[in-house]
Amino acid sequence: MKSTPADVRYHSSRRRPPGLRGRPWALLGCGLLAAVPTVLLVVRLAGLDAGTPLAMPMALFPCSTALGVLVLVVLATVPALRSWRAMAVVAAVVVAHVSLLAPRFTSDRQHVPAGAVELRVATLNTEGAGADARALVELVRTERIDVLAVQQMPSAGVDALAGAGLGALMPYRELHPEYDSSIYSRHPLTQGGSTDIDTAWPQTTAEVAVGGHKVRFVAVHTYYPLGDPKRWTRDMAALTSMARRSGPATVFLGDFNASLDHGPMRELLAAGLTDSHAELGRGWAPTWPVGRPLVPPLIQLDHVLHGPGLVGVSVGERTVPGTDHRAVVAVLALPPADAHAD
Known part of the structure; x- marks a missing residue:
């Protein structure tokens, strides 16, 4: 039976325009992409990353924000995909992300008094002493570093740094390669040793006297959440308890295996510490991974945190060959010794 012209018109009217034929699949793809920042937002707000495998994807929270923005742009600019309801949902997620991230991009640096x-x-x-010892010593020399904390540095790394001449620049040291971390200093160190808190391994600590102040340093290296998220959470909780008992002139610096979006890290900061990057508006400063083909640094795992007795002046990252972490260099200021007498 042949189709009449009316039949042809009827069937053709049921066909989708070419631009809309793939619309359901495209919308599904956008929905799946938008689900990533949505889920991570829920995890962050509810603190579900503590002690769970969700700690790993939470490290990519800022990247997921960019993904949400991309989906929103696609929905808004591709007529065939435009859906006001979908755009409203994705926009709400993006706004929530931005509101959580924005404070760390705004500098709240305090006034540094004269003197x-x-x-x-x-x-x-150092990734098991993989870092180039000569390059690290040169970093100490050019940046005029006063105190250096190193993690994942066994005895071979201690020997390599000694051979590269670090002792001439930093004659004082609290070395604990058996416990993973060590502290080097231009200034005399006192009250050195290892912590006895509930961390996977002891953290190295020492005190520096400078400008009439005594500053306590803790070289931090926590367990990694991929290996055991509960162990990592206990490490962070132990550091938080220690921070609550520490004085205002305290510096926790090292590889925390945590970003500012992790719940345990936010609890550590709430114990009275300030992240130097966030303080100075350096909200995007990934330090890991480095030196991997096709994989740029994505996550900030390395931090310099300080108590209220210090003020961040500057902070930056430096690449040292041989390790998958970037070094963090920060300048911290202490008020004059007689400032508290006013």
Whole structure:
């Protein structure tokens, strides 16, 4: 039976325009992409990353924000995909992300009084002594580092740094390669040793006297959440308890295996510490991974945190060959010794 012209018109009217034929699949793809920042937002707000495998994807929270923005742009600019309801949902998620991230991009640096003493500090995870010892010593020399904390540095790394001449620049040291981390200093160290808190391994600590102040340093390296998220959470909780008992002139620096979006890290900061990057508006400063083909640094795992007795002046990252972490270099200021007498 042949189709009449009316039949042809009827069937053709039921066909989708070419631009709309793939619309359901495209919308599904956008929905799946938008689900990533949506889920991570829920996890962050509810603190579901503590002690769970969700700690790993939470490290990519800022990246998921960019993904949400991308989906929103696609929905808004591709007529065939435009859905006001979908756009409203994705926009709400993006706004929530931005509101959580924005504070760390706004500098709240305090006034540094005249005569304040400055301490130049640095931290680096050497990846089992893989870091180029000569490059690290040169970093200490050019940046005029006063206190250096190193993590994942066995005895071979201690020997390599000694052979590269670090002792001439930093003659004082609290070395604990058996416990993973060590502290080097231009200034004499006192009250050195290892912590006895509930961490996977002891953290190295020492005190520096400078400008009439005594500053307590803790070289931090926590367990990693991929290996055991509960162990990582206990490590962070132990550091938080220690921070609550510490004085205002305290610096926790090292590889925390945590970003500012992790619940345990936010609890540590709430114990009275300030992240130098966030303080100075450096909200995007990934330090890991480095030196991997096709994979740029995505996550900030390395931090310099300080108590209220210090003020961040500057902070930056430096690449040292041989390790998958970037070094963090920060300048911290201490008020004059007689400032508290006013």
